[in-house]
Amino acid sequence: MPQTDQLPTRPTEAKTRPGRKPRLRLGSVIFAIAVTLIVLFVLAPLLVVAASSVTSSGYLKFPPQGFSLQWFGAAAENSKxxxxxxxxxxxxxxxxxxxxxxxxxxxxxxxRYxxxxxxxxxxxFLSPLMLPAVVFGLGFLFVLSAFGYRGSFSGALLAHVIVASPFVIRSTLAGFRSMDSRLEEAARSLGAGPLRSFFTVVLPGVAGSVSSGAIFAFVISFDEAVVTLFLTGPGFETLPVTIFTYVQYSNDPTVAAVSTVLLIFCAVLVAVMMRLGKDGDER
Structure with missing residues (x-):
């Protein structure tokens, strides 16, 4: 058979010379600058609050004048x-x-069904995630006032459960849907009852999702201010509502110190939540 002539191939130019770094594209540089600006824009209010909490002046001012931790002590001594x-x-x-x-x-x-x-x-169940908090707060105000629970701890607990439970449902539901349903069927076929198979097979399989949802519910309830404003009374007031009312009548850095403590507290909870979610994914 006649042999066909092969065309000479050009050497590929994809390889870079040793010791020579590839050039950054203009799009990558613009993207990095945009991400940096967005991060700074998000963190700027938090940094301003944290910096204002250590000022030595008697009123809120940025940049702070001097350095002092007296306002953290003042916040700890404030009984309210x-x-x-x-x-x-x-x-x-x-x-x-x-x-x-x-x-x-x-x-x-x-x-399951x-x-x-x-x-x-x-x-x-997930509708509270999409509806405005003001609407929920106004609705809870009318309902709880009709039954005499406005301004009580139990009424606020009911409202917070309705607001926070969608986060648990959404997180846990994602864990259930990613779990192999045959594990529960295998446990049932080996003689385990519904409760035993649920607590020994199903629940440990979604432990990471449940833990993340639990921390979400805690943070949402702890930071909730809009709905709680409609439900507070003389004998019941949460910390976000206290901060909101405090800044209306005072301008000292005590509220900045309390807000800084809340930032650190919530940051630790979010870090724990991310760690639990990562452990659940590895399992």
Whole structure:
């Protein structure tokens, strides 16, 4: 057979010379600058608050004048801040526990029995994520006032559970849907009952998602201010509401010190949540 002539191939120019760095594209530089500006824009208010909390002057001012930690001591000695902080912690813990119990059961039922009813319930349970908080606060005000629970801890707990439980349902539902359903069927076939298979097979498989949802519920309840403004009373006030009312009548850096403590507290919780979510994904 006649041999066909092969065309000479040109040497590829993809390889870079040793010791020579590839040039950065203009688009990558613009993208990096844009991301940096966005991050600075987001962090700027937080940095301003943190810097204002260590000023030595007697009023809020940026840039701060001098350095002093006296306002953190003033915040710790203020009984109103301490009491409202204790109330927020108790309210957030109660919201987290109830939201986890209700959210895990709701997510399991939606995933276990799919259909039109399950889709409707999923949209209903997740609706607080899409509706304005002012609408919820006004609705809770009318309902709780009608039953005599306005300005009480139990009424605020009910409202916070409704606001925070969608975060638990959404996180746990994602864990259930990514889990192999045959594991539960295998446990049932080996003689485990519904409760035993749920607590020994199903629940450990979504532990990371449940933990993330629980921390989400705690943070949402602890930081909730819009809905809680409609529900506070003479004997019940959370820390975000106390901060909101404090800045209306005072201009000293005590509120900046309290806000800085809240920033650190929430940052630690978010870091723990991300760690738990990462551990759950590795499992």
């Amino acid at each position: 801040f301490v009491e409202s902080f204790s109330t927020s912690i108790r309210l957030a813990l109660g919201t987290m526990i109830i939201s986890v119990v209700c959210g895990v059961l709701a997510a399991y039922a939606i995933n 799919p259909g039109r009813i399950a889709n409707f319930l999923e949209q209903l």
